[in-house]
Amino acid sequence: MDIKESITVFDALSQEARLRAFRLLVQAGPDGLSAGAISEELGTPQNTLSFHLSHLSHAGIVSSRREGRSIIYLANVDMMCELIGFLVEDCCSREIANIRQDKKKGCSIIELANYCCKPKKKAAANG
Amino acid sequence: MDIKESITVFDALSQEARLRAFRLLVQAGPDGLSAGAISEELGTPQNTLSFHLSHLSHAGIVSSRREGRSIIYLANVDMMCELIGFLVEDCCSREIANIRQDKKKGCSIIELANYCCKPKKKAAANG
DNA sequence: CCTAAATTTCCATGTATCTAGAAATATGGA
DNA sequence: TCCATATTTCTAGATACATGGAAATTTAGG
Numbered sequence: 001m002d003i004k005e006s007i008t009v010f011d012a013l014s015q016e017a018r019l020r021a022f023r024l025l026v027q028a029g030p031d032g033l034s035a036g037a038i039s040e041e042l043g044t045p046q047n048t049l050s051f052h053l054s055h056l057s058h059a060g061i062v063s064s065r066r067e068g069r070s071i072i073y074l075a076n077v078d079m080m081c082e083l084i085g086f087l088v089e090d091c092c093s094r095e096i097a098n099i100r101q102d103k104k105k106g107c108s109i110i111e112l113a114n115y116c117c118k119p120k121k122k123a124a125a126n127g
Numbered sequence: 128m129d130i131k132e133s134i135t136v137f138d139a140l141s142q143e144a145r146l147r148a149f150r151l152l153v154q155a156g157p158d159g160l161s162a163g164a165i166s167e168e169l170g171t172p173q174n175t176l177s178f179h180l181s182h183l184s185h186a187g188i189v190s191s192r193r194e195g196r197s198i199i200y201l202a203n204v205d206m207m208c209e210l211i212g213f214l215v216e217d218c219c220s221r222e223i224a225n226i227r228q229d230k231k232k233g234c235s236i237i238e239l240a241n242y243c244c245k246p247k248k249k250a251a252a253n254g
Numbered sequence: 255c256c257t258a259a260a261t262t263t264c265c266a267t268g269t270a271t272c273t274a275g276a277a278a279t280a281t282g283g284a
Numbered sequence: 285t286c287c288a289t290a291t292t293t294c295t296a297g298a299t300a301c302a303t304g305g306a307a308a309t310t311t312a313g314g
Contacts, residue, residue, distance in 0.1 A: 010141035
C-alpha cells in the first residue's frame, strides 16, 4: 500500500456513517450485508448510504455482489490488514514494532513494544 | 478508543500533508521535528503546515513541546497502536485477527491470519 | 407488459476544509 | 528596547464533501 492509497482509505473511514457501515461489514464477515440492511441498521436514508458505500467501494475496503434485487456489501479485510501494515511500517525502523510471518500458524505476526502501547509503565532496561 | 475518537484520527490522517508529516514524525522518533523542519521537508508553507499540525495535534496523534524559538512535534505512537487495536477489534470475532500480551517480551502481539492478508493463496479446507 | 422492491444516479443546497497572504505572538540576543 | 527568527492566528476565496428529494436503473413475479 502506498501513501495515496492509504489516504483514500483513511478518508473513507473518516466519516461516521462510513466507519460504522464498515464495522458492521467486518462483523458480518463473508456473508456480508445488503445496502438496505446497513441503511436500516444505521438509520441513514438509502440514497445517502449509497453515496457512502460507493465511497468505501472506491477506496477498495468493501466490495459488493448482486443477489437478486439486493446488493450485498462485504468488508475487504485484506485491505484493512494492509493498512495496519502501512501504519506499522515506519515503527519497525524505530524498534517499536516488528512484522514477521509464522508459517506454522499461517499468519502474520506484528509485535508492538509495550513502551509504545503502554507508556504509563516504566520502560524496562531494554532500549 | 471509541468510534468518535477513531474518526477524528482517520480524518487527521486522510490528507496528504498531514499523513506525510505524521510519517516523518514516526520516523524521527522521540527527538521529534520542528514545525519548520517538517515544513521544509514537505515543501508546504509554514502557515499551511501549522494548520495541519494543529489538526494532527487536536486528533491526539502528535504532541508538541517548545524548545527555544522552535516548536518540536512528536508522533504519539501510543495513539497509533490504539487505532490499530480498534481496527483489529472487529476482526477478532471473526477469527481473522487476535491481539494478546506477551509479558516476557513486553509487547502486544497481533496475529493476522494469512487467508486475510494473503488471499491469493487457496484457502485450506477450513471454512 | 405491468407493478413492486432494492438500489443507484442526478441535482441543489448547506457545510466544512484547504490554502496562503498578512498580521500577531513568543523567544533569544545585543 | 530593538531586531531577527519561529510559529501561529486571522481572513477570504476556492474547492470538496454531506445530505436527501426525485427520477432512473435493475431484478422478480404475475
